[in-house]
Amino acid sequence: MIVRRTLLSLLVGALYAGCLAPASAQQGAPFDLGPAQPGRVRAEKDPAAIARIPMAYRFAEPGTLTVGISPGGPPLATYATDARTVVGADPDFAQLIADSFGLRLNLVAVAWADWPLGLTSGKYDAVISNVGVTEQRKEKFDFSTYRQGLHGFFVRADSKVASIREPRDAAGLSISVGGGTNQERILREWNKQNVAAGLKALDLQLFDDDAARLVALRSGRADVIVQPHAQLVFVAARDKDIRRVGTLSAGWPLRSDVAIATRRGSGLVDALTLATNNLIANGKYGQALARWGLEEEALARSETNPPGLPKY
Template identity: 25%
Template sequence: MKTLALAAFTGALLMAGTAVQAQDDLSAIKAAGVLKIGTEGTYAPYSFHDKSGKLQGFDVDIGRAVAEKLGVKAEFVEGRWDGLIAGVDAKRYDAVINQVGITQERQAKFDFSKPYIDSKAVLVVRSDNDTIKSFADLKGRKSAQSLTSNFSKLASSHGAEIVPTDGFNQSLELVLSGRAEATLNDNLSYLDFKKQKPDAKVKVAATATEGDPSGILVRKNQPELVAALNKALDEIKADGTYKTIAVRYFGEDISQ
C-alpha cells in the first residue's frame, strides 16, 4: 500500500511539474527581460548582415517588435539552418524566427504562433536553362537545398536529387556555377536577391499555386507563451508596426 501511495504521489508530482513547465518559458523570459531568438543571419531579406555587419531583416525586426510587446528585449543567437530548430530543444534560445514553415511534422514536436507571413515557393534555374519549366521537370535533376527545409522536401517530392547547401545564397551559387540545375525557395527571397543583383543570370521557371505560412517556433507545451506571441503579433499589425517593417523590406504591406 505504501508503495502504491508513493507511486501515486510521485506521479502527481510529475504531472504537476509538466503543468508548471507549460508556463515556465514565458515566466522565465519575463523574469530575464530577454527573448532569445534563434535565426540564420544569412537569409536575406529575412535575417542577414548589412555592410556594417549589423544583423537586420524582416524576421529580425519582427522579433524585436514582438519582444517589445512582451515587455522584454530581443537577443539573437545565430546558427546554420540545419541545426537551428534543434537549438530550441537544446534551450540555446526560446524561439526561432527564421521563416519556419508550419508543417504537421514540426507541429508534432514543437508549438507555433499563428502565421505571420505567407510566401510562395519558386523554382529558380539559370537564365539559359530551357529544359526545366515546371516542378515536375525536377525529376532526376540536381536541386541545391538546405537539407531540413520545406523546399528540400518539396524538391524531393518531385524527384529531384538534393545537393546539400548551407542556405539560399550558396544554393544560388551552385546553380550559377552549374553544379546544380535548380533551387527552390520563397518568392520574396528571390525578389530581394534580384534587387541586390539584377544582372545575376537566373530566372524563375515556375511558381507554386499555394503559399507556405511561417510562424514563430517554440518548445512543445507552451500555451501561455504561444498566446503571448499571438497577442504581440496582433498588436504589431493593429498599430502599423508590421506594415512599416514589411514596406521597409518588400516595398508593400504583406500582412493580408
C-alpha cells in the same frame, strides 16, 4: 570566432552572385546591411499581448526576449558588414515582438540544424528563423504564424514569360531548380499533371548550388528559375536583371506558412499570436516586410498551431 564569422559573412554575401565578395559591397546593394539599422521599424508596448504572457513563464534572460535565428542569407537574416550583427527581415520582426512585450531583444545566432535542441533546452524563448509549420514539428513545438512560405518563379528581365500561376503556365519551359529540393518535388508533380493533360513537358535543369542556377537563367539555358522567394527578391533588387512572374506555396498543393516556434506547452504562443495580429492591424508588420521587399509574403492574420505540412 571573429575569423569564422568574417568568412561566413563573405560567403553569405557571395550567395547568388557567383563571386567572392560580400553582398553589402556589391554596387547598388538594395538593402541596408549595416549594423546600425537606422531604418528598422519599432513598435510600442502592447498591453493586451503582455497580459497574455503566463505569470509563471520565465524568460531565458529576465527582461529580455531571447530569440534563436540562423543567418542563412539576405534578406531574411544575414551577418551585417561588421560580421557580428544579424540583420534582415526576421531580426526586424523579432524586434517588433520584443517591443510589443516591452522587452530587450537578444538575438542568438544558431546553425539551422541546432535550433530545435536549443529551444527545447530553454537556451532561448523562441525561434524566428523561417521555420515552416509541419505536423511533425508540432509534436514538440508551438507555432505562431507570421509569414507565408513561398517559392518564387523568376525570369530574365527581357523574358516574354509574363505569368506562372498554375502547372499549365509552365508547360514546355526549361526551369532551373535545385536537385533534391522541395521545389523539384513540386515541379515534378506539375509535370505529371501537364503530361496527363496532353501539354508539353517541363524541362527541369537540376543544380546543386545557387550560383549555377542563376548562371543557367542568365545565359539563356533556362527560361525560369525556381527557389525560395525571398532569396530571389534580394537578387532581383540588387542586380535588376531578373523579375518575378509568380509564386507558389512551399507546401503546394497545401498551404505552408512560416511561424515563430516556441516550446510546446510553454504558454508563450498565445501572446505571440496576439502581438503579431496587433502588429498586422497597426501597420508595423507590413512596414517591416516592405523594408526588405517581402510584401508578397504578408499574412492577413496570424494563427496559433494551424494545420501543418504532413509527414512525407
